[in-house]
Amino acid sequence: MAEVAPPARDAQVSRLLAAAEALFYARGVQAVGMDEIRAGSGISLKRIYQLFRTKSDLLLAVLERRDTRWREDLETFVDRAPDAERVSAIFDWLHDWFQAPGFHGCAWINTFGELGGTDAAVVESVQAHKRAFHAFVTRAAVESGYPTAVAPALCLLAEGAIVNASINGDPAQALVAKEAAALLRSRSDRH
Amino acid sequence: MAEVAPPARDAQVSRLLAAAEALFYARGVQAVGMDEIRAGSGISLKRIYQLFRTKSDLLLAVLERRDTRWREDLETFVDRAPDAERVSAIFDWLHDWFQAPGFHGCAWINTFGELGGTDAAVVESVQAHKRAFHAFVTRAAVESGYPTAVAPALCLLAEGAIVNASINGDPAQALVAKEAAALLRSRSDRH
DNA sequence: CAAGGTGGAGAACGATCGTTCTCTACGTGC
């Protein structure tokens, strides 16, 4: 018997996911070998395969953990802003994120690009993240006084900013999106 | 001597690039083996490696060929529209593209997601494509009577539409972008 | 101490992949 105490197990899972996330995000999934994840996390291969059945399972757990953290960070930041400025706050947060060291685009878009054609579970995970993100943008849009009908366009601006910022290495794409969003609001104000 | 006649060589290169493009686009670069490209193109491995030094070189040629064709198709379509409707025409063209069988997102965004962290030549190729695409959007914006300052926002809408359409499988994202673009124009008119 | 379960280090396995090589056949120029 003598099962490992759950807290110790959780700490190992956490270290493992953190190391795998950093490696996957920086270089892609297929470019990172399990042995590198072992070296980065300090968890032996044997233990890794006790915690996750396959590399693919590990990847899904990494995506889920990142989704939780990423959206918590975003929502915490945005919810501190007054209602009317919440959409602006989203783009301010993106602007900060684009400037963070090691920024390399959207982990879900990247993973979708790499494995979207072959791994159905990855596709579902990416879709779930985008659904949740867009739902939050829509909520913020309503709180900021946008008509609901404009929310999808704000999502486009956000996704476009993420893509362009990572490909061009240009954080200011967030400000372009922010200004366009403001234009969309003042226009729809008149109705 | 007896070198292969250039026309024959060109035909082989063309078949090779077409087969590689279809496979890479559908399933990703790393998921496709060189032997599959051989089977798909009917060109022997030996000949493939005479035409391209490495798989990476082949990929770059595929991206370049696709860039030329993709932008030619877009520009041909858009330039048929009256000046004032060229931006709308861009989104109409995207809408058609999103509905084409086998649509799987932007080949450059996908490749960037897969190899952007490890292959500098790929990054450069993707950046070049996006630069050219955004330059065309800017030209169309000016022709359509948008102030130049709004053009970057139109690029965001286009990129966002491509990303969302591929992840959600929702071609209508192009229409969302088209409407938002129209709003941006009517709003910026007042300045 | 004894027994047994647990985990670490790393070798081993089996598969796959990019790339090259071998062998053979064919067409061309002298």
Place this chain on the structure above:
DNA sequence: GCACGTAGAGAACGATCGTTCTCCACCTTG
């Protein structure tokens, strides 16, 4: 006919990778 360069088919090579296995040290419980 003969030498030569070329190409096709596919085996072979060397590396890498995901996954499992071996061996041993350690800890716990009685």
